[in-house]
Amino acid sequence: xxxxxxxxxxxxxxxxxxxxxxxxxxxxxxxxxxxxxxxxxxxxxxxxxxxxxxxxxxxxxxxxxxxxxxxxxxxxxxxxxxxxxxxxxxxxxxxxxxxxxxxxxxxxxxxxxxxxxxxxxxxxxxxxxxxxxxxxxxxxxxxxxxxxxxxxxxxxxxxxxxxxxxxxxxxxxxxxxxxxxxxxxxxxxxxxxxxxxxxxxxxxxxxxxxxxxxxxxxxxxxxxxxxxxxxxxxxxxxxxxxxxxxxxxxxxxxxxxxxxxxxxxxxxxxxxxxxxxxxxxxxxxxxxxxxxxxxxxxxxxxxxxxxxxxxxxxxxxxxxxxxxxxxxxxxxxxxxxxxxxxxxxxxxxxxxxxxxxxxxxxxxxxxxxxxxxxxxxxxxxxxxx
Amino acid sequence: xxxxxxxxxxxxxxxxxxxxxxxxxxxxxxxxxxxxxxxxxxxxxxxxxxxxxxxxxxxxxxxxxxxxxxxxxxxxxxxxxxxxxxxxxxxxxxxxxxxxxxxxxxxxxxxxxxxxxxxxxxxxxxxxxxxxxxxxxxxxxxxxxxxxxxxxxxxxxxxxxxxxxxxxxxxxxxxxxxxxxxxxxxxxxxxxxxxxxxxxxxxxxxxxxxxxxxxxxxxxxxxxxxxxxxxxxxxxxxxxxxxxxxxxxxxxxxxxxxxxxxxxxxxxxxxxxxxxxxxxxxxxxxxxxxxxxxxxxxxxxxxxxxxxxxxxxxxxxxxxxxxxxxxxxxxxxxxxxxxxxxxxxxxxxxxxxxxxxxxxxxxxxxxxxxxxxxxxxxxxxxxxxxxx
Numbered sequence: 001x002x003x004x005x006x007x008x009x010x011x012x013x014x015x016x017x018x019x020x021x022x023x024x025x026x027x028x029x030x031x032x033x034x035x036x037x038x039x040x041x042x043x044x045x046x047x048x049x050x051x052x053x054x055x056x057x058x059x060x061x062x063x064x065x066x067x068x069x070x071x072x073x074x075x076x077x078x079x080x081x082x083x084x085x086x087x088x089x090x091x092x093x094x095x096x097x098x099x100x101x102x103x104x105x106x107x108x109x110x111x112x113x114x115x116x117x118x119x120x121x122x123x124x125x126x127x128x129x130x131x132x133x134x135x136x137x138x139x140x141x142x143x144x145x146x147x148x149x150x151x152x153x154x155x156x157x158x159x160x161x162x163x164x165x166x167x168x169x170x171x172x173x174x175x176x177x178x179x180x181x182x183x184x185x186x187x188x189x190x191x192x193x194x195x196x197x198x199x200x201x202x203x204x205x206x207x208x209x210x211x212x213x214x215x216x217x218x219x220x221x222x223x224x225x226x227x228x229x230x231x232x233x234x235x236x237x238x239x240x241x242x243x244x245x246x247x248x249x250x251x252x253x254x255x256x257x258x259x260x261x262x263x264x265x266x267x268x269x270x271x272x273x274x275x276x277x278x279x280x281x282x283x284x285x286x287x288x289x290x291x292x293x294x295x296x297x298x299x300x301x302x303x304x305x306x307x308x309x310x311x312x313x314x315x316x317x318x319x320x321x322x323x324x325x326x327x328x329x330x331x332x333x334x335x336x337x338x339x340x341x342x343x344x345x346x347x348x349x350x351x352x353x354x355x356x357x358x359x360x361x362x363x364x365x366x367x368x369x370x371x372x373x374x375x376x377x378x379x380x381x382x383x384x385x
Numbered sequence: 386x387x388x389x390x391x392x393x394x395x396x397x398x399x400x401x402x403x404x405x406x407x408x409x410x411x412x413x414x415x416x417x418x419x420x421x422x423x424x425x426x427x428x429x430x431x432x433x434x435x436x437x438x439x440x441x442x443x444x445x446x447x448x449x450x451x452x453x454x455x456x457x458x459x460x461x462x463x464x465x466x467x468x469x470x471x472x473x474x475x476x477x478x479x480x481x482x483x484x485x486x487x488x489x490x491x492x493x494x495x496x497x498x499x500x501x502x503x504x505x506x507x508x509x510x511x512x513x514x515x516x517x518x519x520x521x522x523x524x525x526x527x528x529x530x531x532x533x534x535x536x537x538x539x540x541x542x543x544x545x546x547x548x549x550x551x552x553x554x555x556x557x558x559x560x561x562x563x564x565x566x567x568x569x570x571x572x573x574x575x576x577x578x579x580x581x582x583x584x585x586x587x588x589x590x591x592x593x594x595x596x597x598x599x600x601x602x603x604x605x606x607x608x609x610x611x612x613x614x615x616x617x618x619x620x621x622x623x624x625x626x627x628x629x630x631x632x633x634x635x636x637x638x639x640x641x642x643x644x645x646x647x648x649x650x651x652x653x654x655x656x657x658x659x660x661x662x663x664x665x666x667x668x669x670x671x672x673x674x675x676x677x678x679x680x681x682x683x684x685x686x687x688x689x690x691x692x693x694x695x696x697x698x699x700x701x702x703x704x705x706x707x708x709x710x711x712x713x714x715x716x717x718x719x720x721x722x723x724x725x726x727x728x729x730x731x732x733x734x735x736x737x738x739x740x741x742x743x744x745x746x747x748x749x750x751x752x753x754x755x756x757x758x759x760x761x762x763x764x765x766x767x768x769x770x771x772x773x
Binding site for chain 1: 416
């Protein structure tokens with residue numbers, strides 16, 4: 001008990017230094033937490049994927065289209081419940097800076113495929129009825145202050161021309177990882193317009209979303225679908241939605257790896273700061289430790305004392321970081337909404353932050369504790385300053 | 386009179402462990418700072434050197450990248466027959482109609498699929514890109530499905546060695562050569578014959594037209610002639626500017642990421658410097674009192690301690706830049722969001738990056754050391770001497 005009090009008193013003997021150390025650790029762990037959250041945000045599409053959905057696309061690459069006629073063939077595969085054609089539209093609203101994802105989809109099939117899109121029934125009906133209607137996510141609506149009934153025009157980059165459409169419905173996500181920054185409009189609008197503007201590009205879908213009843217049969221059904229179109233002009237590649245999303249994530253894998261590496265660098269920086277503080281405070285008190293040793297305290301006890309001080313500092317920092325992290329992440333969400341639709345601090349991140357707090361506390365104390373333990377009493381008394 | 390510089394230096398030397406730890410913290414911050422700047426610079430250099438200033442590139446109006454673009458045969462032919470275009474060695478116009486398609490290949494390192502540009506090249510395509518030369522094997526013969534792959538593709542992807550075949554569009558495409566395009570975007574491409582590749586993907590339109598102008602100054606005339614023609618529906622860019630534009634989004638992303646990271650990290654390092662300098666001041670109260678008693682002014686004490694902090698920062702900066710310089714030999718390959726295709730580039734260290742990093746490290750030292758230095762300078766002589 002007495003030892004505990006001594007630890008506490010010593011840890012805050014240099015109040016300014018202790019506070020600075022705690023702040024340093026807090027900042028470093030906050031940075032670590034934010035970086036982990038960025039990585040999570042990158043993977044959000046993967047975690048939001050449903051096991052009951054497959055994606056069929058052109059085997060050559062995602063940018064090659066498939067004939068729309070494939071829809072009927074895919075539906076014939078055993079175990080397939082729904083098939084919806086879709087296209088990445090790549091439209092721009094006013095300026096490239098206003099980037100958001102926009103897809104042309106077959107609306108009715110899509111509502112059946114994506115139960116996580118929550119739309120009021122009246123709005124859903126209005127969207128389904130209007131071929132030039134659009135369905136947008138709640139966050140997208142907030143970002144541009146769009147309301148139901150507004151008319152917007154997208155400039156096509158892949159499908160040239162101006163594409164006016166009316167917002168008919170706004171959806172909310174049923175789960176926290178549902179992307180609410182997307183715009184959907186009718187695939188038939190795209191197709192009918194392309195029939196007029198450049199007929200050769202009509203009747204083509206970018207991908208098919210395939211709903212299956214039994215998720216355990218995903219591999220089998222994928223093989224069956226791909227076998228239909230083997231050795232045709234447009235061979236297909238069918239994979240689970242999760243694998244499809246993972247494909248996007250792994251494209252920027254090098255960047256993700258760099259961010260991961262950097263998130264550990266910040267832990268090292270923090271370690272340097274904490275170790276420095278512990279080394280200084282141990283050195284300054286060499287004489288004191290000699291007194292304690294003379295009084296009969298053993299080296300392990302003294303080491304434990306230093307460890308306690310170090311832990312006290314690093315855990316205070318870690319605790320502070322964990323408390324501040326969620327609100328900081330919320331502040332970032334407002335600025336990064338267009339890059340990362342989902343930005344939520346996960347419990348794993350918080351656990352890792354605490355774990356690293358403990359690790360740093362231990363590592364920072366090792367060298368000073370060993371020094372204090374091994375130094376000879378007479379030698380310690382002789383040293384000044 | 387100023388306190389000699391060696392005083393500051395020897396103080397750092399005396400407290401080696403503390404100095405080392407603080408400088409190490411700063412070195413890591415500077416390392417991250419330098420590495421991201423190097424990455425953004427490498428990306429820019431690669432894409433800028435991909436274009437040639439004498440070349441103009443025409444795309445369909447409204448398309449941002451060549452992958453999205455499409456130019457009908459008639460329109461493309463009209464664009465290759467302008468008087469501004471130079472005459473090539475074969476006596477024909479130095480202009481190429483090309484088609485650009487993405488195909489998915491498997492990466493060697495991760496086994497994951499990534500998109501690679503396959504370019505249907507025209508007769509003049511090679512002459513228009515003097516950076517490209519054959520590295521091994523031979524050039525594909527026109528009129529056959531033979532293809533050649535860029536060096537970065539050959540080293541980064543599976544199944545693209547000479548003698549192997551790629552399969553797409555119901556056909557086998559034998560690989561007959563590997564070409565080296567230095568550190569340009571072309572190194573991350575595959576080239577074949579445009580008239581073979583177009584039907585394989587069911588295309589009836591080219592993607593782009595590249596025109597070698599007889600004088601770079603003729604560009605405005607060419608641009609105006611093409612863009613004013615209502616039949617063509619095209620826009621024209623200088624090739625250099627076009628490729629630079631392709632790096633905008635990634636570069637911005639890397640720079641913002643790097644700068645915001647280093648700002649946050651630098652707070653940690655500055656706090657480290659502050660702790661070190663405070664203890665350095667606290668441990669030398671009597672010494673400072675003596676210096677003051679000897680006649681050194683407050684100002685010179687302040688300068689001495691600031692110098693010490695600057696040296697500490699510089700130490701970290703040099704170590705950080707040295708660490709980052711090692712990255713110059715590392716190649717980085719990722720998907721460019723804008724073109725949706727794989728691009729390999731190098732970390733590139735330029736003098737201004739070194740300068741910026743060192744300045745940044747000194748700044749960290751100064752900010753961290755300012756308050757402790759002020760404390761040292763404001764000490765009362767008598768009280769300071771009494772503590773001894």
